[in-house]
Amino acid sequence: MRSVRSTYLRAIGMRLLAGVPVFFLVTFAATALSDLMPGSAAQTILGDSATPEQIALLNAQYGYDRPAWERYLGWLGKLLQGDLGKTAYSQQSVAGLLLNRAATTFEIALLAMFVALLIAVPLALFTATRPGGITDTVLRAVSSTLLSIPIFVTVVILGFLFAIVLRWLPATGWMPLAQDPIGNLGFVALPAMCLAVGQTAYFYRVSRSEFVATLQEDFVLVARAKGLPASYILLRHVLRPSLPQVLTVFGLSMTHLLGGSFIVESYFAVPGIGWTVLGAVKDHDIPTVQGILSLTVLVFVLMFIVVDIGYALIDPRVEAT
């Protein structure tokens, strides 16, 4: 199947290319942004007591006095050599920092997503086959309630419940997975749970309505006329035709979660992407902001590719183009 593989490769290449202009636009905007923000990088770094001479010296040293487009070209040039620069304060490698922070955010996002799908999809399958039943009515109410609770309320409630009242989980902090997998689980649980709550409700609603629609299809009636067991019909004839819509929602949610949740990460002091970019913007740490934005653009483009490949795998009518 040589030709199939090459069409796939071409399709992936086309999507990567489409991400290029977005990448330039976003990263340039980030460079220019620091000129628009109140205060200056040098001022922030050196503190309020810095003299104008000191500031001028630092600006010259880091090139902050040059125009935005010049700084941007410099950053791009280094990027081509695989160098994302150093952070403004600690002079760490941005690439190293990014890997570290991304690992944290991705772990939480993947876990939240996994839990949400694992709960939402089977529940939706159950209630879609019994519309108007007690479970259906209750879950409809519960899911709309959960969807309407903003995340900053969720973190407070769940944090209070699990960390203060029950004392099952640590309220804040982080332990990298590689260092102590068991300890990591304790720290990842609360942030992942908070993200999963809304996601579960969202997935539940989307997949339930998709399942209900698929159950109305003629081919499901045909399968019932064949006398096949209900569980077989659900898995074979209902689940898969409903998946493209669920996948769309999955892709959109995933790109958001992978960008890091500012609120969840800040509240639980989790050193992830959201928390890091928040600090970096405040501190005029442009190299870090640039790095994170580049990563985010890359994640978005890759996620869309993954979703598109998913469509093609699920639906035989979709061809890679």
Add this chain to the structure above:
Amino acid sequence: MTGPGPSIGGNLLQVEGLSCEFDGSRGVARVLQDVRLTLGKSMTLGLVGESGSGKSMLIKSILGIAPRTARVTGRVVFDGVDLATLKERERRKFLGRRVGMVFQNPMTSLNPFVQVGRQIEEAARYYFKLSKDQGRSLAIELMATVGLPDPEDCYGQYPHQFSGGMKQRIMIATALACKPDLLIADEATTALDVTVQKQILDLLQTIQQERQMSMILVTHNLGIVAGRTDEVAVMYGGRIVERGPTEAIFHHPRHRYTEALIAAIPRTDQPAHTRLRTIPGRPPDILRPIPGCPFAPRCPVAEPRCVESMPPATSDGDGRHGYACHVPVGAASGGTGTPGLASTDAR
């Protein structure tokens, strides 16, 4: 409300007093009322009626695949087994193997996500515990039977790669997978163009004769059942209003509705631009059925008693031709084809 049909080799299907109701926001919808039907082994029955007359719901009620909101009552006996003695699940399993269904729309009756070969074999693999290879060879054999070119290649293809006529052939193969005793084609050719319609009908007829199956052709088109069925049952407003041997129904219809339906068949022996005969009025409101004959409001020779009381089941000759009409065609009380208004007293 018709007399029993012939029982050559015994009855395969016997339906008595079958009713089906839905609770709607505007009241109870009586979709089927006291339907009685028999089908002999290796016989073909044409079930004819206009949209909304309850044809499809009758089939679904018999098979136990009516929507869960439907209230179905009545007795259905299939090959000596009273289906009331089976639980819902068992009933569907029992009928799923013994009855093959071909539905109206081949475009939507196949799952677009599953290879057609797998859809053909799945019921047989489930009931007969066939292996993957056995299922595959069965599917390929069936695809050859229904006249799909290159069945080996077709096996792994998806529904969107086939035309409408081909899809309906695949549906027929699917229905035949478990060697059913009864094949039901519910408006199986309505969605197809006329030439393909004929091919599919011929195919169904050939298969029915080869396999000695019983068959029910459900259609709104009387022309379709003309040369292809042993018997015809005419439905109107959720009731079977007339039933009998196909010949008798076409040449000596007794019920006024059947007569009107036959008159409405376009004929090629009439000059061009002849105005087509239609039946004035609208189908009955199933939410507010009248106590009498459902066709009375549209009937050209209706009498007051037609609206007031349900005509009793009557039969001609040896009892094979049954109908329920106060003023049957050819009877002394009502002139044949007398045009008149619904309120006209034709006595």
